Amino acid sequence: MTIKDIPSQTIDRLFTYFRALTCLIREGTETVSSKRLAEICRVSAAVVRKDFSYFGEFGTRGVGYNVKDLLDNIRRILDFDSPTEVALVGVGNVGRALLQHSQFELEGFKIALAFDKDPRKVGHKIGSVTVQDTKGMGKKIRSRGIDLVILAVPDSTAPGVAKSLAKEGLGAILSFSPCDLAMPDGIKITCVDLSMEMARLLYHSRLQSRLAEMRLEG
Amino acid sequence: MTIKDIPSQTIDRLFTYFRALTCLIREGTETVSSKRLAEICRVSAAVVRKDFSYFGEFGTRGVGYNVKDLLDNIRRILDFDSPTEVALVGVGNVGRALLQHSQFELEGFKIALAFDKDPRKVGHKIGSVTVQDTKGMGKKIRSRGIDLVILAVPDSTAPGVAKSLAKEGLGAILSFSPCDLAMPDGIKITCVDLSMEMARLLYHSRLQSRLAEMRLEG
DNA sequence: ATGTGTGAAGAGCTTCACAGCC
DNA sequence: GGCTGTGAAGCTCTTCACACAT
Numbered sequence: 492m493t494i495k496d497i498p499s500q501t502i503d504r505l506f507t508y509f510r511a512l513t514c515l516i517r518e519g520t521e522t523v524s525s526k527r528l529a530e531i532c533r534v535s536a537a538v539v540r541k542d543f544s545y546f547g548e549f550g551t552r553g554v555g556y557n558v559k560d561l562l563d564n565i566r567r568i569l570d571f572d573s574p575t576e577v578a579l580v581g582v583g584n585v586g587r588a589l590l591q592h593s594q595f596e597l598e599g600f601k602i603a604l605a606f607d608k609d610p611r612k613v614g615h616k617i618g619s620v621t622v623q624d625t626k627g628m629g630k631k632i633r634s635r636g637i638d639l640v641i642l643a644v645p646d647s648t649a650p651g652v653a654k655s656l657a658k659e660g661l662g663a664i665l666s667f668s669p670c671d672l673a674m675p676d677g678i679k680i681t682c683v684d685l686s687m688e689m690a691r692l693l694y695h696s697r698l699q700s701r702l703a704e705m706r707l708e709g
Numbered sequence: 710m711t712i713k714d715i716p717s718q719t720i721d722r723l724f725t726y727f728r729a730l731t732c733l734i735r736e737g738t739e740t741v742s743s744k745r746l747a748e749i750c751r752v753s754a755a756v757v758r759k760d761f762s763y764f765g766e767f768g769t770r771g772v773g774y775n776v777k778d779l780l781d782n783i784r785r786i787l788d789f790d791s792p793t794e795v796a797l798v799g800v801g802n803v804g805r806a807l808l809q810h811s812q813f814e815l816e817g818f819k820i821a822l823a824f825d826k827d828p829r830k831v832g833h834k835i836g837s838v839t840v841q842d843t844k845g846m847g848k849k850i851r852s853r854g855i856d857l858v859i860l861a862v863p864d865s866t867a868p869g870v871a872k873s874l875a876k877e878g879l880g881a882i883l884s885f886s887p888c889d890l891a892m893p894d895g896i897k898i899t900c901v902d903l904s905m906e907m908a909r910l911l912y913h914s915r916l917q918s919r920l921a922e923m924r925l926e927g
Numbered sequence: 928a929t930g931t932g933t934g935a936a937g938a939g940c941t942t943c944a945c946a947g948c949c
Numbered sequence: 950g951g952c953t954g955t956g957a958a959g960c961t962c963t964t965c966a967c968a969c970a971t
Contacts, residue, residue: 494916498940502912507904510887514864524952530891533898537942538950552953553949569912574962577907588806589903598904605722639911646732662914665907669728673748677921679914680751681906686816687724688899689795689883692789693857694720696711696880696897703895716962742930753928757962762932770931770970 492545505565507532508539512562516546524555538541576603578632579650582612582622588618590618602641604631625652630661638662653680658694710763719760723783725750726757730780742773794821796850798870799862800830800840803885807859808836820859822849843870847877856880871898 496676511531515523532539543549543556549564550556566572579586579602589595590602607613608625615622623631632640642664644652649668656664657678664673669682729749733741743757750757761767761774767782768774784790797804798818807813808820825831826843833840840850850858859883862870867886874882875896884890887900 492971500940503909504913506909509908510902510905514887526952531889534773535942540953541941541955551949551952552947553951555952569908570915571908571912575907575911584806584809588802591802595904600904600907638914639907641907662918663907663910665903665910669732673751677917679910679917681910683901683903683906684728685883685901686813686818687728687903689793689857689859689881690727690787690789691721691724691820692881692883692897693793694724694789694946696856697788697898699895700880716964744930756962757929759933759963766932768931771929772971773930774952 497545501545502569504532504534504538504542505569507534508542509562509569509571512565512612513556515558516562520558522555523558523561525550528556558564571599574599574601575639576635576637577599577639578602578604578606578628578635578637579620579641579643580606580625580628580656581642581667582607582609582617583643583645586641586643589619589643590620593618603635603637629656629661631658632656632661640664642666642668644668711799715763719763720787721786722750722752722756722760725752725779726760727783727787727789730776730783733776734780735901738776740773741776741779743768746774789817792817792819793857794819794853794855794859795859796820796822796846796853796855797838797859798843798846798862798874799860799885800825800827801861801863804859804861805835807861808838811836821853821855837852847874847879850874850879851877858882860884860886862886 504552508528511528513528525536529536544565546568549561574596577600582590582605586605586607595601602620603616605617605620605622606625606628607622610624612622613624634706638661640656640661640663642653643648646668649666650672653664653666653672653674657675661678662680663679666680667683669687672680672682674680700703728745729746730741732783743754747754747757764786766783767779788864792814794816797807800808800823804823804825808823813819820836820838823835823838823840823842824846827841828842830840831842858874858879858881860871864886868882868890871882871890871892875893879896879899882883882899884898884900885904887905890900891899892898
């Protein structure tokens with residue numbers, strides 16, 4: 492049994508469980524069943540149990556899972572211990588909101604560097620970070636040991652910035668620009684696109700209503 | 710061949726293609742191959758062709774797809790024509806950034822109503838919308854014919870608000886609070902959780918590096 | 928020569944259903 | 950009684966590989 496035998500969707504769900512468990516801890520819940528955890532994460536109970544079974548026996552039959560122990564196990568599996576520093580490129584509306592979003596630190600992330608090419612923004616302090624010019628950005632990011640950049644620049648400049656960061660050997664980009672970010676191997680990228688998520692949601696919601704109506708009628 | 714025979718992942722990807730095609734249009738590209746579109750969307754070329762094949766023959770052998778025609782076809786399949794109004798609940802850092810994010814309108818969405826329970830925020834105009842009190846919120850949302858709410862309230866209050874919106878018969882919620890949003894049937898919900906996305910990205914990026922090293926060594 | 932369209936094969940994931948344990 | 954852990958079955962999705970069109 493190696494990492495290759497574990498469904499990649501199982502890995503992705505571990506992060507969802509992780510998040511749900513931190514919420515349960517905050518609520519003071521000590522024990523959780525696969526059924527309850529499944530409800531919160533919107534998957535089936537069988538999926539929850541199967542997912543954990545790839546890594547060991549974390550529960551107690553007849554009882555459920557101890558929230559704290561389960562969280563520790565997932566943290567270990569995902570190697571998600573230490574606070575992680577990230578960099579932000581682009582200090583517009585989105586970038587500014589992220590800098591002021593203090594919750595990141597609770598969740599193990601800190602925006603340690605912020606860059607913008609607009610001279611009027613350079614030098615300003617937002618949250619606890621001072622905006623720097625994009626010149627020499629790659630070097631500064633690397634020398635601080637940062638692996639992940641949040642890209643919040645206008646759509647038109649995103650591909651260029653992403654490609655130059657990729658050349659610098661950066662590991663990962665979380666982008667708010669969904670366009671044309673074909674990337675070389677060796678760099679992972681995820682696009683956050685709220686409009687697209689809303690469009691998907693509405694499609695599925697409307698489909699569900701339509702199916703429900705059909706069931707009532709015929 | 711009914712809607713039920715089409716992989717749900719195909720449907721989800723149509724939205725990704727849609728977005729990529731709008732970017733290609735803006736760049737002035739007239740023709741695109743499955744290979745190129747696949748690169749942009751980070752899937753395989755076979756997946757792209759297979760996805761379209763469920764709905765018809767949109768391309769020209771030896772040439773590729775006409776960007777505009779393909780976009781029109783996808784728009785029709787997804788029934789994604791008219792501008793859509795949505796409501797925002799919670800005008801904190803995130804909510805304010807969304808209200809100022811003018812790009813939504815380019816992408817077919819408009820935040821038509823905004824609510825907050827903080828009296829100091831009620832009455833203020835942000836972007837083109839005036840913040841209202843949350844009292845009577847459900848009624849106002851329904852009477853405007855809105856199906857989707859963006860939920861940007863503190864984690865602790867999110868479950869309560871979500872449940873009350875569900876009772877009002879709302880169709881869908883896009884939430885920035887990932888916690889304990891077990892929902893009744895009939896309402897669709899998607900959680901946007903940037904910390905979790907970053908954690909996933911870093912995991913996959915580091916795994917990839919480790920695998921690359923192993924290949925070099927052995 | 929180039930790139931789409933597609934049945935068939937293959938891979939991967941989820942559900943089932945029940946044994947095992949508290 | 951209640952809930953976990955898990956092989957086997959079943960299903961869904963992706964990849965393959967090549968016919969077909971320009």
